[in-house]
Amino acid sequence: MKNHATNVRAALVIFASFCGASVFAQNPADAVDTHLVAARTAAGFDFTGTLARLCVAPVAVPETLRDVAPGPASARDTWFIEPAKVFDNLYFVGSKIHNSWALTSSEGIILIDTLFTYNSEEEIVGGLKKLGFDPAKVKYVIISHAHFDHVGGAKLMQDRYGSRIVMGGPDWDSIEKSVNGYPGGKPKRDIAADDGQKITLGDTAVTIIATPGHTPGTLSMIFTVKDNGKPLAVAYSGGTAFNFPSTVANFDTYIRSQSKMAAAAALANATVLMSNHSEFDSATTKIRMLASRKSGEPHPFDIGKEAVARYFTVTGECAQAARLKLMQPPR
């Protein structure tokens, strides 16, 4: 018995030293590569835009972000695109690059994200009218995060239509603190969303999942759309790129949020992945595909639960790689 115990202990010591040696012997560059390969495998051909942005060439960002004014308006032909019906109760009123979504309900519209100040009037207000909706029916505007390309139309919707504006508390703070960022005026602080909060309008609800990382107040969402009457759960990823100050702590926060959103998506059986940039969810391409969809064919946004899970593996693994690179001593 004693011999047996001694042998087990000796084996454990050998095993432990082997494991330890292998960890210490691992080349840091190999560890980064492991995450990059995991991200690439998860991306497949579904998420090449997200993979390219996050894994191929993420840029280092200084610790203090500059409080700058938005740039001048881009030429109209670089962003203008017609609105489109995407599901029974979800309409695209975005641009070629940025997404804005109108989720309709029995009591009005929930608008998700609002583009830039310079194109929200034409794409969102104009788009809703073209689709046959009254923009005054927008009761809630949920802003995934307070960057110029998503918050630009919030003030317009608040001032003209009295829409309630929902945003993460820390992002409301950043708007209030900004000196240069809102030369045309700021949206007034309204609803600061809590994690798990439901924004309910008539027969429709959007569940907020706080996913800090891209900004401290980034909000992701879970909601239901209908495809010819069939309900499908959507995982809406509210913040993606690594344009936050490049610190290990910030990457840790971002990585935790990707796992959290993956779990929320799985719990909701989400089979649709949506985002606020076409670069990440291929919205404009899928909307073009939808136009020629034949009866019985799958909806281009309905990619399945397993693919939705892979999306958050891509974002999480690319962040792991970027975090490890940060920890490596400069060459």
Ligand SMILES: [Zn+2]
């Ligand atoms: Zn952003």
